[in-house]
Amino acid sequence: MIRKNPIRNYVRANLIRAIDEGWIKVYHQPLIRAANNMVCDEEALARWCDPTHGIILPDQFVSVYEEEGLSSTLDLFMIRKTIEKMQSQRDAGLYMVPESVNLSKTDFFECDMVSEVINLMDSMNFDHSKLAIEISESAIGMDFSFMGKIIRRFREQGVRVWLDNFGKGLSSPFMPEKIGFDAVKFDISFMQHFEDSKNERIILTQLIKMFISLGVDTIAEGIETADQAKLLKEIGCTKLQGNYFCHPVSLEALKKNNERGTMIEFENPDETAYFEAIGRINLYDTSVADDDDPALNDYFDTLPMVILEANDEGLSYVRKNPAHNEFISKHFPSLIGDPDLKYSSDKNTPGYRFIKAACQCATDGKRVVVDELAEDGCVIQFFIRRVAINPVNDSVALAVIILGVPKKQDDSINYSYIAKALSSDYIKLYFVNLSDGSFVEYTP
Structure with a gap:
């Protein structure tokens, strides 16, 4: 078994090479709308597919990019590849649903990330509303005022912003309302005790009800069982994500699934507002x-x-x-x-x-x-x-x-x-x- 430190040293020595030679691959995991069981969004996830060491997971290389001041280079690469993938879907006559990309907390100290993202989308003639930016709860906590301005700039340009890993730290439940997010993604820890803890279900139900009242979409990630999916649908969670529905897959795998007819059906964008209205109703709230x-x-x-x-x-x-x-x-x-x-x-x-x-x-x-x-x-x-x-x-x-x-x-x-x-x-x-x-x- 390869030890962690040698891998990190190897990663550190090949950060730019991994991007230039295509070792960094974009995998895609669907988000399922609770109201229709169709793919309504996707999330772009980075995987290092190394010719020598095989698959290197994000927890072994993302932090190294951050330490070396190159996280913005990685994330802009991810956005470019994600846009290219979505445009290929459109050109093939397939429905193109929005896709989210995670931005590192260090991106915003390396460059004017908002301008970089907007300029990249404009250079590719890409609709701003089709991209969602995920920013973690911990990143917001670093500098609340500064990050609030960043998020407002994105949203003013028509880019949706999601709060990622909500509930992982000690943030206030009022943070999403104060800053203004389009969606809140609950941390995976909520799913660990969701089925067997009544208190956990009560807390999540009330949080979902609150965000629905604020007009904020709710996303639950880490779903592994049918019972979890069923309960989340009942309490009004808007979108569901996890290996129960589909593991993250490469673009090549997506194409093969489409050819075989085994891909989860994608939502017609013209019906999105209709299904959003249905999905936001909390069936425990009259x-x-x-x-x-x-x-x-x-x-x-x-x-x-x-x-x-x-x-x-x-x-x-x-x-x-x-x-x-x-x-x-x-x-x-x-x-x-x-x-x-x-x-x-x-x-x-x-x-x-x-x-x-x-x-x-x-x-x-x-x-x-x-x-x-x-x-x-x-x-x-x-x-x-x-x-x-x-x-x-x-x-x-x-x-x-x-x-x-x-x-x-x-x-x-x-x-x-x-x-x-x-x-x-x-x-x-x-x-x-x-x-x-x-x-x-x-x-x-």
């Missing part, structure tokens, strides 16, 4: 229903929530939380397994009134509360709200929350029956908050 209507607060006493997509044929499941799974098992067992809900003119079709209300909400965008008779005889009250419209295929995303489950139909005369009786004489019915006069439409 504020999606009342963020612009405080009058609804009193109605939310349960948590079952689901995101449905409405198209020409009916409704299909996109995302849901565990409470919704339990709700379906108890009240609508025929829907276990997430079958699509087809449109029907037959009023005896299970879920007819709910599907009709969802279709209307998808069409006119008006929020609606509707009652539906469950298979076990209970009357279920649903809240439906339109989230976004897909500009490519006109599908509509709907957020649905279970407001309450009253007693069974034959137990008592409840509000549902009063409303149905009134609906024969009135065109529209509304829930009204008498304290402030706000209201939401009720569909009988």
Whole structure:
């Protein structure tokens, strides 16, 4: 086995040669959008593929570049190669998703890195919005004011900036808001205890909720299991990254995967805003229903929530939380397994009134509360709200929350029956908050 010190000495003697002779290779790892399981971004990662020593990992050479004042040379090389790769994707007729490159904390003391990056992109006629810069939490901590100015300069030029390794150090959770990042990437340490630690899940859930409220994307890296991916989707994490989905691969491997048809599907950039809107909804947080209507607060006493997509044929499941799974098992067992809900003119079709209300909400965008008779005889009250419209295929995303489950139909005369009786004489019915006069439409 080769010892670490001899390798570092070898690296130190060949820093420029490794770049000039192509020993430094760019590997790519996809980021998966939680809302559609497609590749929405990629991260460029440096690998030293040495003709003598084989693969040398970043922890054995990146710090040497920093010590020798050459980290900016390495990182600008990485950006150039990443742009060339993305342009080749575009020229081949493939979707080109944004890609991130990590910048070392020493880059900004070696040169005017912002100008160098912008000039490089302009010389290659490259769209600034397709590049994301990752800057570590520790780099920000070196000089908060100085790095804040650097980040603002990048963003003013249309370059997205991500905060990397968030949570690794002792930084304030308010740092991303004070400086202004486009995304926060949680440190891999969050994943080490995520599945078996309730406290860890609570902390991460609240952090994600906070960043979503600030309009900041959230990225979880180091995902190794299906359960981790499932839980992160449920709590609203925007993007997922890890070996569970795909190991970092070379450009040559990417091309072979594409030829074999084994590559994870890439997101259509025209649909990005639509899927971003879906992905940012926290399925443990019912504020999606009342963020612009405080009058609804009193109605939310349960948590079952689901995101449905409405198209020409009916409704299909996109995302849901565990409470919704339990709700379906108890009240609508025929829907276990997430079958699509087809449109029907037959009023005896299970879920007819709910599907009709969802279709209307998808069409006119008006929020609606509707009652539906469950298979076990209970009357279920649903809240439906339109989230976004897909500009490519006109599908509509709907957020649905279970407001309450009253007693069974034959137990008592409840509000549902009063409303149905009134609906024969009135065109529209509304829930009204008498304290402030706000209201939401009720569909009988």
